[in-house]
Amino acid sequence: MIKQAFFQGKNKKRRYFEGWYFKCISADRKHAIAIIPGMAIDPQGKKQAFIQVINAVNGKTWYHHFPYSEFNAKLDQFYVEIENNSFNAGGLSVNIDTAEGLIKGQLIFDHCQPFPTGRKNPGIMGPFGLLPLMECYHAIIHLYHEIKGDIVLDGEILDFNGGVGYIEKDYGRSFPKTYLWLQASHFENRNAAFVFSRANIPFLGRAFLGFFAYFTDFQGVTVRFATYNHSRLVTWEVDKEKGICYGELKGPAGKLAFRAQMNGGGKLRAPVDGLMNREIVESITAEVWLRLTNPQGEVLFESLSHEAGMEICLD
Template identity: 30%
Template sequence: MANRFDFQGLNAKAPYFEGWYVKSSDAKQDFTLSLIPGIALFDEEECFVQYNLFYKGKSLSGKITYPIEAFEVVEAPYSILMPLFVLSETGVKAHLVDDGNDMLIDLEFGDFLRLKQDIYSPSIMGPFEYVKMPCSHDVVSMRHDVKGRVVINGETVKIDAGTGYMEKDRGANFPSQYVWAQSNQFKENNRSSLFLSVADIDLKINHFTGTIAVFHDGMKEHRFATYLGSKAEVMVNDDQLGYTVKLTDINKSLIAEVSLLNGNNLIAPMNDEMDYTIKETIKADITLMFKEKNKKTIHLTSEHGAAERVNWK
Protein backbone atom coordinates (compact mmCIF):
# COMPACT_ATOMS: atom_id res chain seq x y z
CA MET A 1 0.00 0.00 0.00
CA ALA A 2 1.06 3.59 -0.61
CA ASN A 3 2.85 5.54 2.08
CA ARG A 4 0.33 8.18 3.19
CA PHE A 5 3.14 10.62 4.11
CA ASP A 6 4.43 10.97 0.55
CA PHE A 7 3.70 13.98 -1.66
CA GLN A 8 1.09 13.11 -4.28
CA GLY A 9 0.95 16.31 -6.33
CA LEU A 10 3.95 15.86 -8.61
CA ASN A 11 1.78 16.18 -11.74
CA ALA A 12 -0.99 18.30 -10.24
CA LYS A 13 -2.53 21.23 -12.07
CA ALA A 14 -4.45 24.20 -10.73
CA PRO A 15 -6.63 24.33 -8.74
CA TYR A 16 -4.73 22.14 -6.29
CA PHE A 17 -3.35 22.20 -2.77
CA GLU A 18 -1.54 19.67 -0.62
CA GLY A 19 -0.47 20.10 2.96
CA TRP A 20 0.73 18.20 6.02
CA TYR A 21 -0.56 18.83 9.53
CA VAL A 22 2.22 18.11 12.03
CA LYS A 23 1.27 18.45 15.71
CA SER A 24 3.58 17.96 18.69
CA SER A 25 2.45 18.27 22.31
CA ASP A 26 3.89 18.01 25.81
CA ALA A 27 1.02 18.17 28.31
CA LYS A 28 3.30 18.46 31.36
CA GLN A 29 4.81 21.66 29.95
CA ASP A 30 1.47 22.95 28.59
CA PHE A 31 3.07 23.05 25.13
CA THR A 32 1.57 22.35 21.72
CA LEU A 33 2.94 23.25 18.30
CA SER A 34 1.26 22.56 14.97
CA LEU A 35 3.05 23.09 11.67
CA ILE A 36 1.33 23.08 8.27
CA PRO A 37 3.76 22.97 5.35
CA GLY A 38 2.26 22.74 1.87
CA ILE A 39 1.75 24.04 -1.63
CA ALA A 40 -1.09 25.97 -3.28
CA LEU A 41 -1.64 26.01 -7.04
CA PHE A 42 -4.34 28.58 -7.73
CA ASP A 43 -4.24 31.88 -9.65
CA GLU A 44 -1.19 32.53 -7.50
CA GLU A 45 1.20 29.65 -6.85
CA GLU A 46 3.10 29.34 -3.60
CA CYS A 47 4.53 27.05 -1.00
CA PHE A 48 4.20 27.89 2.66
CA VAL A 49 4.62 26.96 6.31
CA GLN A 50 1.88 27.85 8.78
CA TYR A 51 2.43 27.57 12.53
CA ASN A 52 0.17 27.57 15.58
CA LEU A 53 1.80 27.55 19.02
CA PHE A 54 0.42 27.42 22.56
CA TYR A 55 2.80 27.53 25.52
CA LYS A 56 1.90 28.34 29.12
CA GLY A 57 -1.02 30.58 28.23
CA LYS A 58 0.72 32.32 25.33
CA SER A 59 -0.14 31.71 21.69
CA LEU A 60 1.44 32.55 18.35
CA SER A 61 0.31 31.84 14.81
CA GLY A 62 1.22 32.89 11.30
CA LYS A 63 1.98 31.94 7.72
CA ILE A 64 5.31 32.21 5.90
CA THR A 65 5.08 32.14 2.11
CA TYR A 66 7.74 31.20 -0.43
CA PRO A 67 7.85 30.99 -4.25
CA ILE A 68 6.54 27.64 -5.52
CA GLU A 69 10.03 26.91 -6.91
CA ALA A 70 11.30 26.72 -3.31
CA PHE A 71 9.29 23.52 -2.66
CA GLU A 72 11.30 20.33 -3.10
CA VAL A 73 10.88 16.61 -2.47
CA VAL A 74 13.99 14.48 -1.96
CA GLU A 75 14.60 10.77 -1.38
CA ALA A 76 16.66 8.86 1.18
CA PRO A 77 15.18 9.75 3.55
CA TYR A 78 11.99 10.96 1.88
CA SER A 79 11.71 14.61 2.91
CA ILE A 80 9.77 17.78 2.18
CA LEU A 81 12.04 20.82 1.83
CA MET A 82 11.49 24.57 1.86
CA PRO A 83 13.85 27.35 2.88
CA LEU A 84 15.09 26.57 6.41
CA PHE A 85 12.49 23.81 6.71
CA VAL A 86 12.85 20.01 6.49
CA LEU A 87 10.06 17.51 7.28
CA SER A 88 10.41 13.74 7.14
CA GLU A 89 8.90 10.76 8.93
CA THR A 90 11.78 10.92 11.40
CA GLY A 91 11.32 14.55 12.45
CA VAL A 92 11.19 18.22 11.58
CA LYS A 93 13.91 20.86 11.58
CA ALA A 94 13.04 24.48 10.89
CA HIS A 95 13.92 28.09 11.53
CA LEU A 96 10.81 30.26 11.18
CA VAL A 97 11.04 34.04 11.30
CA ASP A 98 7.73 35.85 10.96
CA ASP A 99 6.20 39.12 12.18
CA GLY A 100 8.65 39.59 15.02
CA ASN A 101 8.60 35.92 16.02
CA ASP A 102 11.68 33.74 15.82
CA MET A 103 11.23 29.99 16.23
CA LEU A 104 13.94 27.34 16.02
CA ILE A 105 12.52 23.79 15.82
CA ASP A 106 14.45 20.53 16.12
CA LEU A 107 12.12 17.60 16.87
CA GLU A 108 12.64 13.86 16.43
CA PHE A 109 9.70 11.49 15.84
CA GLY A 110 9.35 7.91 17.04
CA ASP A 111 7.55 5.10 15.22
CA PHE A 112 4.23 6.10 13.67
CA LEU A 113 0.94 4.52 14.71
CA ARG A 114 -0.55 4.04 11.25
CA LEU A 115 -4.08 3.14 10.25
CA LYS A 116 -4.95 -0.27 8.87
CA GLN A 117 -4.90 -0.43 5.07
CA ASP A 118 -6.46 -2.81 2.58
CA ILE A 119 -7.78 -2.69 -0.99
CA TYR A 120 -11.19 -1.40 0.13
CA SER A 121 -9.65 1.20 2.46
CA PRO A 122 -6.18 2.20 1.25
CA SER A 123 -6.60 5.32 3.41
CA ILE A 124 -9.05 6.81 5.92
CA MET A 125 -11.11 7.80 2.85
CA GLY A 126 -11.98 4.14 2.20
CA PRO A 127 -13.32 3.56 -1.34
CA PHE A 128 -13.59 7.33 -1.81
CA GLU A 129 -9.81 7.21 -2.22
CA TYR A 130 -10.53 6.01 -5.76
CA VAL A 131 -12.85 8.96 -6.48
CA LYS A 132 -11.73 12.48 -7.37
CA MET A 133 -12.81 14.41 -4.28
CA PRO A 134 -12.77 18.19 -3.65
CA CYS A 135 -10.63 17.36 -0.60
CA SER A 136 -8.99 14.02 0.20
CA HIS A 137 -7.69 13.25 3.66
CA ASP A 138 -4.91 11.05 5.00
CA VAL A 139 -4.05 10.11 8.57
CA VAL A 140 -0.30 9.59 8.54
CA SER A 141 0.18 8.84 12.25
CA MET A 142 -2.41 8.67 15.03
CA ARG A 143 0.38 8.84 17.59
CA HIS A 144 4.15 8.88 17.87
CA ASP A 145 6.72 9.92 20.45
CA VAL A 146 8.38 13.32 20.10
CA LYS A 147 11.59 14.61 21.62
CA GLY A 148 13.92 17.54 20.93
CA ARG A 149 13.69 21.26 21.48
CA VAL A 150 11.89 24.38 20.34
CA VAL A 151 13.38 27.84 20.90
CA ILE A 152 10.66 30.52 20.96
CA ASN A 153 11.98 34.08 20.79
CA GLY A 154 15.03 33.02 22.77
CA GLU A 155 13.24 30.77 25.30
CA THR A 156 14.11 27.07 25.02
CA VAL A 157 11.49 24.39 25.54
CA LYS A 158 13.07 20.96 25.90
CA ILE A 159 10.76 18.09 24.89
CA ASP A 160 11.69 14.74 26.46
CA ALA A 161 8.36 12.89 26.40
CA GLY A 162 6.15 14.60 23.82
CA THR A 163 3.39 13.12 21.70
CA GLY A 164 2.89 13.67 17.98
CA TYR A 165 0.15 13.40 15.36
CA MET A 166 0.27 13.84 11.58
CA GLU A 167 -2.35 14.07 8.83
CA LYS A 168 -2.61 15.40 5.27
CA ASP A 169 -5.11 17.08 2.97
CA ARG A 170 -5.03 17.48 -0.79
CA GLY A 171 -7.42 18.49 -3.54
CA ALA A 172 -8.99 21.65 -4.92
CA ASN A 173 -10.83 23.11 -1.89
CA PHE A 174 -11.62 22.47 1.75
CA PRO A 175 -15.26 21.58 2.44
CA SER A 176 -17.45 24.68 2.77
CA GLN A 177 -18.76 23.37 6.11
CA TYR A 178 -17.02 21.02 8.53
CA VAL A 179 -16.01 20.21 12.08
CA TRP A 180 -12.70 18.57 12.96
CA ALA A 181 -11.11 17.48 16.22
CA GLN A 182 -8.04 15.55 17.32
CA SER A 183 -6.28 14.57 20.52
CA ASN A 184 -3.87 11.95 21.80
CA GLN A 185 -3.24 13.56 25.19
CA PHE A 186 -5.97 11.99 27.32
CA LYS A 187 -5.54 12.07 31.11
CA GLU A 188 -7.04 8.65 31.82
CA ASN A 189 -5.17 6.71 29.10
CA ASN A 190 -2.09 8.27 27.55
CA ARG A 191 -2.03 5.70 24.72
CA SER A 192 -5.48 6.58 23.36
CA SER A 193 -5.93 8.74 20.25
CA LEU A 194 -8.86 10.43 18.51
CA PHE A 195 -9.38 11.95 15.09
CA LEU A 196 -12.78 12.95 13.70
CA SER A 197 -14.20 15.01 10.88
CA VAL A 198 -17.76 15.63 9.71
CA ALA A 199 -18.07 17.64 6.50
CA ASP A 200 -20.45 18.79 3.81
CA ILE A 201 -19.37 16.91 0.65
CA ASP A 202 -20.30 18.26 -2.77
CA LEU A 203 -19.52 15.89 -5.65
CA LYS A 204 -21.71 17.86 -8.11
CA ILE A 205 -23.68 14.71 -8.95
CA ASN A 206 -24.19 13.93 -5.26
CA HIS A 207 -24.31 16.06 -2.10
CA PHE A 208 -24.11 14.53 1.38
CA THR A 209 -22.75 14.83 4.91
CA GLY A 210 -19.67 12.65 5.21
CA THR A 211 -17.80 11.51 8.27
CA ILE A 212 -14.44 9.89 8.90
CA ALA A 213 -13.17 9.20 12.41
CA VAL A 214 -10.87 6.90 14.33
CA PHE A 215 -10.70 6.20 18.05
CA HIS A 216 -7.63 4.14 18.96
CA ASP A 217 -7.82 2.81 22.52
CA GLY A 218 -4.10 2.04 22.65
CA MET A 219 -4.64 -1.55 21.54
CA LYS A 220 -7.22 -1.46 18.77
CA GLU A 221 -8.37 0.87 15.99
CA HIS A 222 -12.10 1.71 16.01
CA ARG A 223 -13.19 3.41 12.78
CA PHE A 224 -16.34 5.35 11.97
CA ALA A 225 -17.04 6.37 8.38
CA THR A 226 -19.88 7.04 5.97
CA TYR A 227 -18.60 4.23 3.76
CA LEU A 228 -18.97 1.85 6.74
CA GLY A 229 -22.55 2.89 7.43
CA SER A 230 -21.77 5.20 10.35
CA LYS A 231 -24.16 8.03 11.16
CA ALA A 232 -23.09 11.46 12.43
CA GLU A 233 -24.90 14.17 14.35
CA VAL A 234 -23.32 17.57 15.10
CA MET A 235 -24.76 19.94 17.71
CA VAL A 236 -23.22 23.42 18.05
CA ASN A 237 -23.33 25.04 21.49
CA ASP A 238 -25.67 28.01 21.91
CA ASP A 239 -22.66 30.23 22.71
CA GLN A 240 -20.90 29.02 19.51
CA LEU A 241 -17.81 28.19 21.59
CA GLY A 242 -17.96 24.44 21.13
CA TYR A 243 -19.82 21.52 19.63
CA THR A 244 -20.76 17.90 20.26
CA VAL A 245 -20.37 15.12 17.71
CA LYS A 246 -22.24 11.83 18.07
CA LEU A 247 -21.13 8.95 15.84
CA THR A 248 -22.96 5.64 15.71
CA ASP A 249 -22.94 2.37 13.84
CA ILE A 250 -24.38 -1.06 14.47
CA ASN A 251 -21.78 -2.11 17.05
CA LYS A 252 -20.39 1.04 18.63
CA SER A 253 -20.87 4.73 19.39
CA LEU A 254 -18.72 7.73 20.18
CA ILE A 255 -19.67 11.09 21.66
CA ALA A 256 -17.10 13.90 21.68
CA GLU A 257 -17.73 17.25 23.39
CA VAL A 258 -15.28 19.79 21.98
CA SER A 259 -14.37 23.36 23.03
CA LEU A 260 -13.21 26.04 20.60
CA LEU A 261 -11.54 28.43 23.03
CA ASN A 262 -8.02 29.80 22.45
CA GLY A 263 -8.37 29.81 18.66
CA ASN A 264 -5.80 31.33 16.30
CA ASN A 265 -6.14 32.32 12.64
CA LEU A 266 -4.92 30.02 9.88
CA ILE A 267 -5.39 30.21 6.11
CA ALA A 268 -7.25 27.50 4.20
CA PRO A 269 -7.86 26.73 0.48
CA MET A 270 -11.42 27.74 -0.34
CA ASN A 271 -13.18 28.97 -3.48
CA ASP A 272 -10.08 28.24 -5.59
CA GLU A 273 -7.88 30.58 -3.56
CA MET A 274 -5.49 30.18 -0.64
CA ASP A 275 -6.93 33.07 1.35
CA TYR A 276 -9.82 31.81 3.53
CA THR A 277 -9.32 32.57 7.23
CA ILE A 278 -10.31 29.86 9.69
CA LYS A 279 -9.77 29.56 13.44
CA GLU A 280 -8.06 26.55 14.94
CA THR A 281 -7.50 25.89 18.61
CA ILE A 282 -4.69 23.61 19.75
CA LYS A 283 -5.72 24.03 23.40
CA ALA A 284 -9.17 22.43 23.16
CA ASP A 285 -10.92 20.62 25.98
CA ILE A 286 -12.30 17.33 24.62
CA THR A 287 -14.52 14.92 26.55
CA LEU A 288 -14.93 11.55 24.89
CA MET A 289 -17.31 8.65 25.56
CA PHE A 290 -16.80 5.48 23.54
CA LYS A 291 -19.13 2.50 23.82
CA GLU A 292 -18.62 -0.85 22.12
CA LYS A 293 -21.40 -3.46 22.16
CA ASN A 294 -21.35 -5.60 25.33
CA LYS A 295 -18.37 -3.69 26.76
CA LYS A 296 -17.92 -0.97 29.37
CA THR A 297 -18.09 2.66 28.26
CA ILE A 298 -14.71 4.40 27.99
CA HIS A 299 -14.62 7.96 29.38
CA LEU A 300 -11.63 10.16 28.49
CA THR A 301 -10.78 13.85 28.88
CA SER A 302 -8.12 16.02 27.28
CA GLU A 303 -7.03 19.64 27.74
CA HIS A 304 -4.64 19.52 24.79
CA GLY A 305 -6.83 18.73 21.81
CA ALA A 306 -7.06 20.51 18.48
CA ALA A 307 -10.32 21.58 16.90
CA GLU A 308 -11.96 23.60 14.11
CA ARG A 309 -15.51 24.49 13.09
CA VAL A 310 -16.08 26.16 9.72
CA ASN A 311 -19.54 27.49 8.80
CA TRP A 312 -21.35 24.72 10.67
CA LYS A 313 -24.59 26.14 12.10
Protein backbone atom coordinates in the same frame (compact mmCIF):
# COMPACT_ATOMS: atom_id res chain seq x y z
CA MET B 1 3.82 4.54 5.31
CA ILE B 2 0.71 5.20 3.30
CA LYS B 3 1.18 6.61 -0.17
CA GLN B 4 -1.19 9.51 0.55
CA ALA B 5 1.61 10.95 2.66
CA PHE B 6 3.74 11.31 -0.46
CA PHE B 7 3.51 14.44 -2.61
CA GLN B 8 0.47 14.25 -4.92
CA GLY B 9 0.69 17.56 -6.80
CA LYS B 10 3.50 17.07 -9.33
CA ASN B 11 1.37 17.63 -12.46
CA LYS B 12 -1.07 20.17 -11.07
CA LYS B 13 -1.24 23.46 -12.98
CA ARG B 14 -3.83 25.52 -11.09
CA ARG B 15 -6.44 25.41 -8.30
CA TYR B 16 -4.54 23.05 -6.05
CA PHE B 17 -3.07 22.87 -2.55
CA GLU B 18 -1.27 20.33 -0.42
CA GLY B 19 -0.35 20.66 3.24
CA TRP B 20 1.08 18.45 6.00
CA TYR B 21 0.02 19.09 9.60
CA PHE B 22 2.43 18.39 12.50
CA LYS B 23 0.97 18.77 15.99
CA CYS B 24 3.44 18.80 18.91
CA ILE B 25 2.58 18.71 22.64
CA SER B 26 5.25 18.93 25.37
CA ALA B 27 5.49 16.37 28.18
CA ASP B 28 4.41 18.90 30.81
CA ARG B 29 1.57 20.13 28.53
CA LYS B 30 2.87 23.70 28.82
CA HIS B 31 3.70 23.95 25.11
CA ALA B 32 1.46 23.09 22.17
CA ILE B 33 2.25 24.06 18.59
CA ALA B 34 1.28 23.01 15.09
CA ILE B 35 3.58 23.40 12.08
CA ILE B 36 2.07 23.16 8.60
CA PRO B 37 4.34 23.06 5.53
CA GLY B 38 2.68 23.13 2.14
CA MET B 39 2.24 24.48 -1.36
CA ALA B 40 -0.59 26.07 -3.33
CA ILE B 41 -1.42 27.04 -6.91
CA ASP B 42 -4.03 29.74 -7.53
CA PRO B 43 -6.56 29.83 -10.43
CA GLN B 44 -4.07 31.77 -12.59
CA GLY B 45 -1.36 29.14 -12.07
CA LYS B 46 0.79 31.18 -9.66
CA LYS B 47 2.57 28.86 -7.23
CA GLN B 48 3.79 29.41 -3.70
CA ALA B 49 5.21 27.44 -0.79
CA PHE B 50 4.45 28.18 2.85
CA ILE B 51 5.01 27.14 6.44
CA GLN B 52 2.29 28.06 8.94
CA VAL B 53 2.83 27.92 12.70
CA ILE B 54 0.37 28.24 15.57
CA ASN B 55 1.31 28.63 19.24
CA ALA B 56 -1.66 27.31 21.21
CA VAL B 57 -0.63 28.97 24.47
CA ASN B 58 -1.12 32.53 23.23
CA GLY B 59 -3.03 31.91 19.98
CA LYS B 60 -0.34 33.61 17.91
CA THR B 61 0.10 32.43 14.33
CA TRP B 62 2.70 32.94 11.61
CA TYR B 63 2.43 32.49 7.86
CA HIS B 64 5.86 32.23 6.26
CA HIS B 65 5.75 32.60 2.48
CA PHE B 66 8.44 31.09 0.20
CA PRO B 67 9.05 31.07 -3.57
CA TYR B 68 7.83 27.81 -5.08
CA SER B 69 11.35 27.17 -6.32
CA GLU B 70 12.27 26.48 -2.67
CA PHE B 71 9.69 23.66 -2.42
CA ASN B 72 10.81 20.07 -2.91
CA ALA B 73 8.73 17.00 -2.06
CA LYS B 74 9.36 13.40 -3.05
CA LEU B 75 6.88 11.24 -4.92
CA ASP B 76 8.01 7.88 -3.54
CA GLN B 77 8.43 8.69 0.16
CA PHE B 78 7.18 11.11 2.78
CA TYR B 79 9.71 13.93 2.55
CA VAL B 80 9.04 17.66 2.22
CA GLU B 81 11.67 20.39 2.02
CA ILE B 82 11.09 24.15 1.91
CA GLU B 83 14.24 26.24 1.79
CA ASN B 84 16.21 25.26 4.95
CA ASN B 85 13.33 23.34 6.51
CA SER B 86 12.57 19.62 6.20
CA PHE B 87 9.70 17.37 7.27
CA ASN B 88 9.25 13.60 7.21
CA ALA B 89 7.91 10.65 9.20
CA GLY B 90 10.99 10.61 11.42
CA GLY B 91 10.95 14.25 12.43
CA LEU B 92 11.26 17.85 11.34
CA SER B 93 13.86 20.58 11.19
CA VAL B 94 12.96 24.28 11.00
CA ASN B 95 15.22 27.26 10.46
CA ILE B 96 13.22 30.40 9.70
CA ASP B 97 14.24 33.95 10.59
CA THR B 98 12.14 36.48 8.68
CA ALA B 99 10.25 39.69 9.30
CA GLU B 100 7.24 37.53 10.20
CA GLY B 101 9.10 35.82 13.04
CA LEU B 102 11.69 33.27 14.09
CA ILE B 103 11.38 29.53 14.54
CA LYS B 104 14.37 27.19 14.79
CA GLY B 105 15.01 23.67 16.04
CA GLN B 106 14.82 19.98 15.36
CA LEU B 107 12.36 17.35 16.57
CA ILE B 108 12.84 13.59 16.27
CA PHE B 109 9.82 11.24 16.28
CA ASP B 110 9.99 7.80 17.89
CA HIS B 111 7.60 4.94 18.75
CA CYS B 112 5.42 6.04 15.85
CA GLN B 113 1.89 4.67 15.44
CA PRO B 114 1.00 5.09 11.74
CA PHE B 115 -2.62 5.05 10.66
CA PRO B 116 -3.33 1.45 9.54
CA THR B 117 -4.07 1.04 5.84
CA GLY B 118 -4.65 -1.85 3.47
CA ARG B 119 -6.70 -2.97 0.50
CA LYS B 120 -9.95 -2.90 2.48
CA ASN B 121 -9.11 0.34 4.28
CA PRO B 122 -7.13 2.61 1.93
CA GLY B 123 -7.27 5.52 4.38
CA ILE B 124 -9.51 7.41 6.77
CA MET B 125 -11.80 8.43 3.88
CA GLY B 126 -12.35 4.79 2.92
CA PRO B 127 -13.56 4.30 -0.66
CA PHE B 128 -14.24 8.05 -1.02
CA GLY B 129 -10.49 8.60 -0.94
CA LEU B 130 -10.19 6.64 -4.20
CA LEU B 131 -12.70 8.75 -6.12
CA PRO B 132 -11.32 11.31 -8.59
CA LEU B 133 -12.33 14.99 -8.61
CA MET B 134 -13.04 15.29 -4.89
CA GLU B 135 -12.72 18.85 -3.56
CA CYS B 136 -10.51 17.80 -0.65
CA TYR B 137 -8.72 14.61 0.36
CA HIS B 138 -7.76 13.92 3.96
CA ALA B 139 -5.12 11.48 5.22
CA ILE B 140 -3.89 10.55 8.69
CA ILE B 141 -0.17 9.72 8.72
CA HIS B 142 0.70 9.25 12.42
CA LEU B 143 -1.98 8.73 15.03
CA TYR B 144 0.67 9.15 17.69
CA HIS B 145 4.41 9.43 18.19
CA GLU B 146 6.84 10.44 20.91
CA ILE B 147 9.09 13.50 20.49
CA LYS B 148 12.68 14.39 21.30
CA GLY B 149 14.11 17.88 20.84
CA ASP B 150 13.23 21.53 21.30
CA ILE B 151 12.08 24.50 19.25
CA VAL B 152 12.91 28.18 19.60
CA LEU B 153 9.74 30.10 18.77
CA ASP B 154 9.49 33.87 19.00
CA GLY B 155 12.49 33.97 21.35
CA GLU B 156 11.20 31.25 23.70
CA ILE B 157 12.73 27.77 24.00
CA LEU B 158 10.01 25.09 23.89
CA ASP B 159 11.18 21.76 25.31
CA PHE B 160 9.39 18.85 23.61
CA ASN B 161 11.50 16.01 25.06
CA GLY B 162 9.11 13.29 26.17
CA GLY B 163 6.21 14.97 24.40
CA VAL B 164 3.82 13.46 21.87
CA GLY B 165 2.67 14.37 18.37
CA TYR B 166 0.35 13.67 15.45
CA ILE B 167 0.61 14.07 11.65
CA GLU B 168 -2.10 14.41 9.00
CA LYS B 169 -2.45 16.07 5.59
CA ASP B 170 -4.99 17.58 3.21
CA TYR B 171 -4.79 18.08 -0.53
CA GLY B 172 -7.11 19.03 -3.39
CA ARG B 173 -8.72 22.31 -4.50
CA SER B 174 -10.35 23.74 -1.36
CA PHE B 175 -11.22 22.98 2.21
CA PRO B 176 -14.93 22.11 2.58
CA LYS B 177 -17.12 25.17 2.94
CA THR B 178 -18.64 23.81 6.14
CA TYR B 179 -16.98 21.26 8.39
CA LEU B 180 -16.03 20.31 11.92
CA TRP B 181 -12.74 18.59 12.81
CA LEU B 182 -11.53 17.08 16.09
CA GLN B 183 -8.30 15.30 16.97
CA ALA B 184 -7.19 14.12 20.41
CA SER B 185 -4.37 11.85 21.53
CA HIS B 186 -3.65 12.97 25.09
CA PHE B 187 -6.30 11.38 27.30
CA GLU B 188 -6.18 11.33 31.11
CA ASN B 189 -6.75 7.58 31.53
CA ARG B 190 -4.26 6.15 29.04
CA ASN B 191 -2.71 6.69 25.63
CA ALA B 192 -5.34 6.70 22.92
CA ALA B 193 -6.15 8.49 19.67
CA PHE B 194 -9.44 9.91 18.42
CA VAL B 195 -10.21 11.69 15.15
CA PHE B 196 -13.59 12.95 13.94
CA SER B 197 -14.70 15.05 11.00
CA ARG B 198 -18.05 15.96 9.49
CA ALA B 199 -18.29 18.00 6.29
CA ASN B 200 -20.59 19.08 3.49
CA ILE B 201 -18.87 17.44 0.53
CA PRO B 202 -19.51 18.66 -3.04
CA PHE B 203 -19.18 16.00 -5.72
CA LEU B 204 -20.16 16.04 -9.43
CA GLY B 205 -22.42 19.06 -9.06
CA ARG B 206 -24.17 17.80 -5.94
CA ALA B 207 -23.31 17.67 -2.24
CA PHE B 208 -23.68 15.22 0.62
CA LEU B 209 -22.94 15.21 4.34
CA GLY B 210 -20.18 12.79 5.22
CA PHE B 211 -18.42 11.90 8.47
CA PHE B 212 -15.77 9.63 9.88
CA ALA B 213 -14.57 8.81 13.38
CA TYR B 214 -11.65 6.63 14.37
CA PHE B 215 -10.57 5.58 17.85
CA THR B 216 -7.78 3.32 19.11
CA ASP B 217 -6.22 2.79 22.51
CA PHE B 218 -3.23 0.95 20.97
CA GLN B 219 -4.08 -2.02 23.22
CA GLY B 220 -6.62 -3.91 21.13
CA VAL B 221 -9.59 -1.54 21.09
CA THR B 222 -9.91 0.00 17.63
CA VAL B 223 -13.18 1.17 16.06
CA ARG B 224 -14.25 3.11 13.01
CA PHE B 225 -17.56 4.90 12.44
CA ALA B 226 -18.10 6.38 8.99
CA THR B 227 -20.59 7.16 6.27
CA TYR B 228 -19.10 4.32 4.24
CA ASN B 229 -19.39 1.53 6.85
CA HIS B 230 -23.11 1.68 7.76
CA SER B 231 -22.63 3.91 10.79
CA ARG B 232 -25.00 6.73 11.70
CA LEU B 233 -24.61 10.07 13.41
CA VAL B 234 -27.73 9.77 15.57
CA THR B 235 -27.20 12.91 17.69
CA TRP B 236 -25.53 16.10 16.51
CA GLU B 237 -25.46 19.51 18.20
CA VAL B 238 -23.16 22.45 17.42
CA ASP B 239 -22.97 25.94 18.88
CA LYS B 240 -20.39 27.84 16.85
CA GLU B 241 -20.57 30.98 19.00
CA LYS B 242 -19.78 29.04 22.19
CA GLY B 243 -17.42 26.65 20.39
CA ILE B 244 -19.25 23.56 21.60
CA CYS B 245 -20.27 20.38 19.81
CA TYR B 246 -21.78 17.07 20.87
CA GLY B 247 -22.14 13.93 18.83
CA GLU B 248 -23.28 10.35 19.21
CA LEU B 249 -22.47 7.70 16.62
CA LYS B 250 -23.83 4.18 16.23
CA GLY B 251 -22.43 1.46 14.04
CA PRO B 252 -21.38 -2.18 13.87
CA ALA B 253 -18.71 -1.49 16.52
CA GLY B 254 -21.17 -0.11 19.08
CA LYS B 255 -21.71 3.47 20.20
CA LEU B 256 -19.35 6.43 20.52
CA ALA B 257 -20.36 9.66 22.24
CA PHE B 258 -18.21 12.77 22.45
CA ARG B 259 -18.40 16.38 23.60
CA ALA B 260 -15.89 19.06 22.60
CA GLN B 261 -15.23 22.62 23.74
CA MET B 262 -12.99 25.14 21.96
CA ASN B 263 -10.34 26.76 24.13
CA GLY B 264 -8.50 29.75 22.71
CA GLY B 265 -7.29 29.41 19.15
CA GLY B 266 -5.49 31.23 16.41
CA LYS B 267 -6.19 32.19 12.81
CA LEU B 268 -4.74 30.05 10.03
CA ARG B 269 -4.97 30.45 6.28
CA ALA B 270 -6.90 27.83 4.34
CA PRO B 271 -7.26 27.18 0.58
CA VAL B 272 -10.11 28.14 -1.73
CA ASP B 273 -9.38 27.03 -5.30
CA GLY B 274 -5.70 27.08 -4.39
CA LEU B 275 -5.82 30.63 -3.04
CA MET B 276 -4.60 30.73 0.56
CA ASN B 277 -6.91 33.58 1.53
CA ARG B 278 -9.55 31.98 3.73
CA GLU B 279 -9.19 32.42 7.48
CA ILE B 280 -10.11 29.63 9.88
CA VAL B 281 -9.76 29.50 13.65
CA GLU B 282 -8.10 26.45 15.14
CA SER B 283 -7.61 25.47 18.76
CA ILE B 284 -5.07 22.82 19.72
CA THR B 285 -5.93 23.06 23.41
CA ALA B 286 -9.61 22.17 23.10
CA GLU B 287 -11.25 19.83 25.62
CA VAL B 288 -12.78 16.56 24.38
CA TRP B 289 -14.72 14.03 26.45
CA LEU B 290 -15.19 10.60 24.89
CA ARG B 291 -17.12 7.44 25.80
CA LEU B 292 -17.02 4.23 23.75
CA THR B 293 -19.38 1.31 24.39
CA ASN B 294 -19.57 -2.03 22.59
CA PRO B 295 -22.81 -3.42 21.04
CA GLN B 296 -23.69 -5.01 24.42
CA GLY B 297 -23.50 -1.62 26.16
CA GLU B 298 -20.25 -2.25 28.05
CA VAL B 299 -18.03 0.82 28.45
CA LEU B 300 -14.72 0.14 26.72
CA PHE B 301 -13.22 3.61 27.19
CA GLU B 302 -14.19 6.88 28.83
CA SER B 303 -11.82 9.77 29.38
CA LEU B 304 -11.03 13.45 28.83
CA SER B 305 -8.38 15.20 26.73
CA HIS B 306 -7.30 18.81 27.31
CA GLU B 307 -4.93 19.14 24.35
CA ALA B 308 -7.23 18.40 21.41
CA GLY B 309 -7.31 20.01 17.98
CA MET B 310 -10.61 21.56 16.95
CA GLU B 311 -12.01 23.60 14.08
CA ILE B 312 -15.62 24.67 13.51
CA CYS B 313 -16.34 26.16 10.09
CA LEU B 314 -20.07 26.55 9.46
CA ASP B 315 -20.19 29.42 6.93
